[in-house]
Amino acid sequence: MGIVAGVDEAGRGPWAGPVVAACVILNTDIENLDEINDSKQLSEKKREKLYEIIKSNSTYGIGVVSNKEIDKLGIVKATELAIKRAIEHIKTKPSFLLIDGRDNFTLPIKYKTIIKGDSKIKSIAAASILAKVWRDRYMKLVADIYPEYGFEKHKGYGTEKHIENLKKYGVCDLHRLSYKPVAKIAQNESKKPRLLLHACCAPCATSVIERLKTRYELELFFFNPNIHPKKEYQARLDEIKKLCGFHKIKLHIGQYDVKKWLQMVKIYKNSKEGEKRCTICYALRMFETAKLGLELNFDYFTTTLSVSPLKKYDKIQKIGKTLSKKFNIKFEEEDFKKKDGFKRSVELSKQFNFYRQNYCGCIYSLLESKKRGVYERDTDKKTD
Ligand code: SF4
Structure with a gap:
């Protein structure tokens, strides 16, 4: 033999x-x-x-x-x-x-x-x-790449925990779509309503995506013409691209026009963070999101802005409801900082090793953070 x-x-x-x-x-x-x-x-x-x-x-x-x-x-x-x-x-x-x-x-x-x-x-x-x-x-x-499923324990077998996580997080790139139970869950997933999520930055988007992706088919819209300087804008956009790549979520990028934004808020340039200048800023970003959502036939829109403890949800909610009526697109009403949403965003950002800025975004918030002495040039450290 x-x-x-x-x-x-x-x-x-x-x-x-x-x-x-x-x-x-x-x-x-x-x-x-x-x-x-x-x-x-x-x-x-x-x-x-x-x-x-x-x-x-x-x-x-x-x-x-x-x-x-x-x-x-x-x-x-x-x-x-x-x-x-x-x-x-x-x-x-x-x-x-x-x-x-x-x-x-x-x-x-x-x-x-x-x-x-x-x-x-x-x-x-x-x-x-x-x-x-x-x-x-x-x-x-x-x-380590797909921590949601518990692969280290069940090794991909159809255990109760695996079924529970599949239902919660949907299928990932490793799943065998030809296997009936997986195909059934994937089919249910494709029936999910579509939501366009305005994202201010990757750290805030982490926990919101985790929360919404079980219920919605998500796409992201990065529209933040307020961010100053351009280098900071680019740093935040680069991290958002990484996050979307990881989740395989389509990314739409809005126009960066800081001059137009400054023009819009100039009469409120001396207002404090969270006051009138910010309301206009939220409204502008959410307006463009709802408009794009309507153009691209989304069922829902919302924003990651409420993750920040400095953002007042009642204002965001009011704007969302108004835009929902104007554009005939549903607004997903949720204060994402609640139920430990902010804490979870910090944890996930650490896991992803994301750059996390320490000011909201515009030149005024940058100056305020410098006054408070909290500004470090993290973007310079990262990109220089
Ligand atoms: S502090 Fe933030 S929300 Fe307020 S205006 Fe500046 S960038 Fe916009």
């Missing part, structure tokens, strides 16, 4: 992440090691230990097929492809394969399938351990 390799896969059942196959030729000194068994029968600690032992005492290849490929090929063909990739990566080519299960594959090497092979044949058991540990480690890594 020549050189025989054991083959097994991990990750056919989960609703997210790749399917991973391993192909293993065990060295003679460990081929009778009692501890090597079907990965499902072993504790995580034991699997981790055996993973290192098997890697150091075998010739092996790992093959990975992504969730997108699974959606395209179906899980059986995707598993076949993962096995082919594992065979491609093994240094010593086996002449025969022993594969766990009963599927028929088209492979470049002759093979035999064995039902429950992972508990009968050592090299198949070893392959089941390599595939499982490799995949589990991968899912723990991606849990």
Whole structure:
């Protein structure tokens, strides 16, 4: 029979992440090691230990097929492809394969399938351990990118917690859309009403997006012609682009015309933050948002402005309601600083490592913050 390799896969059942196959030729000194068994029968600690032992005492290849490929090929063909990739990566080519299960594959090497092979044949058991540990480690890594789903715990399987989080946060790039429960949730998601969210800056937008994206199909509008200087405007826009890229949310960018804005507020230039100058400033930004929302056929509009503890919600609410009537578009009424919204924005900004400004945006708020002695040239630190 020549050189025989054991083959097994991990990750056919989960609703997210790749399917991973391993192909293993065990060295003679460990081929009778009692501890090597079907990965499902072993504790995580034991699997981790055996993973290192098997890697150091075998010739092996790992093959990975992504969730997108699974959606395209179906899980059986995707598993076949993962096995082919594992065979491609093994240094010593086996002449025969022993594969766990009963599927028929088209492979470049002759093979035999064995039902429950992972508990009968050592090299198949070893392959089941390599595939499982490799995949589990991968899912723990991606849990840092998609922290909402708990991938580090359930590894993409359809646990109650996973279902709960899927319903709450919708599907992400790692989900297998061809799997019925995921497809059902994705379908419900596409029925969500569309909301155009005016965003003043990325830190404030973080917690608002988290709160709204379960209920709405969101797009963002960055329209802040008040921000001074231009360098600061650019710094805030760059962070918003990062945030939209992360959430895969479409971004609309309004015109930056600080002169026009100064003209509009000039009679109130000496008013304090939160007073008349700010009311005009909110109104201008929300006006353009409602107008664009109507043009682009959105169902709702709202703004992140209320996240700041310095912004008075009653004023924002009044403007929102007036514009809602004028443009015939619904205003999502929520004071986003409430229910720890501001605190959450600070936490999320830290997680994203966002630049967080320490003045509202216009030249007057910049001068006020300088007077208070809180202004540091963070944008200079960042961009110089
Ligand atoms: S302090 Fe903020 S809200 Fe008020 S006018 Fe300046 S930028 Fe606009």
